[in-house]
Amino acid sequence: MGNVLPDNDSPTPRPRLDPAEFIKANMRLVPVAALPEIRFYTAHPGSGLRRLVDPEDDGDADDDASEPRPPYWAYAWAGGAVLARYILDHPMTVAGRRVLDLGAGSGIVGIAAAKAGAREVIAAEIDRNGVAALGLNAAANGVKIAIVDGDITGSWPPLVDLVLAGDVFYGQEVAERVMPFFDRCLATGIEVLVGDPGRAYLPRSRLRLLAEYQVPDFGDAKDAAPRPSGVFRFEAEPGG
Incomplete structure (x- = not known):
């Protein structure tokens, strides 16, 4: 009979981040350029946005500019x-x-x-x-x-x-x-x-x-x- 125990070498799925909590914790609430009346949460080089849009990423990237297709929002x-x-x-x-x-x-x-x-x-x-x-x-x-x-x-x-x-x-x-x-x-x-x-x-x-x-x-x-x-x-x- 084969081994029925879990393979400990298999990667454990990373829990999906809560978008709202991530945005509040990692993005900046700033005025929109040309629209000082409106503030919004925007990405910046240290926000680690890749961790939110790509749960499989290892999180080592330190610059969101490397994201191949930045999320429009x-x-x-x-x-x-x-x-x-x-x-x-x-x-x-x-x-x-x-x-x-x-x-x-x-x-x-x-x-x-x-x-x-x-x-x-x-x-x-x-x-x-x-x-x-x-x-x-x-x-x-x-x-x-x-x-x-x-x-x-x-x-x-x-x-x-x-x-x-x-x-x-x-x-x-x-x-x-x-x-x-x-x-x-x-x-x-x-x-x-x-x-x-x-x-x-x-x-x-x-x-x-x-x-x-x-x-x-x-x-x-x-x-x-x-x-x-x-x-x-x-x-x-x-x-x-």
Whole structure:
């Protein structure tokens, strides 16, 4: 009869870290660049973020810059920043309205909408860690946001008046999911605003520029000059 005892040489699975506890303990709550009205938990070189996003990592990495694909929620991206800036500067855009922050990431767009007087803010995010960060960031800014954990782009939009989408055209697959969703929004009378610095899959023929701001983008060098990023209204297909 063979040995039925556990193999002591087998690696013991590492307990999964609690995202909220990790974020509070290891990330910094700081003002968003170009948005001093909003604070959020962001990664820094000593945060050890790899331990949260990759439980199998040994934890020896001391610089989060080595992460091959940084989690979007841990950084401020230009599209979200420019959209949040526009909302804070033009609060009547959201005042008294039900708002969806799509692909919310850190939640700065939804937080801006709540601060500017939105009647209700829903934030949709697919990353488990991002969902935790959203809750912490909303609490840190003293606003209430309803969080939807998962991808909602395959269905009809929730009962809102306005959809806000920052940085959703960075990849072809994502763009191909959100475009039909935006069309369904328009079909039900929901306005769609997009914030973007001009990423590769931005559907410029469907967008009307409302404003431009100079905001930094994640990945830019610290001494790099901010580039113009736009706030756009998503419009129906011409002749549609």
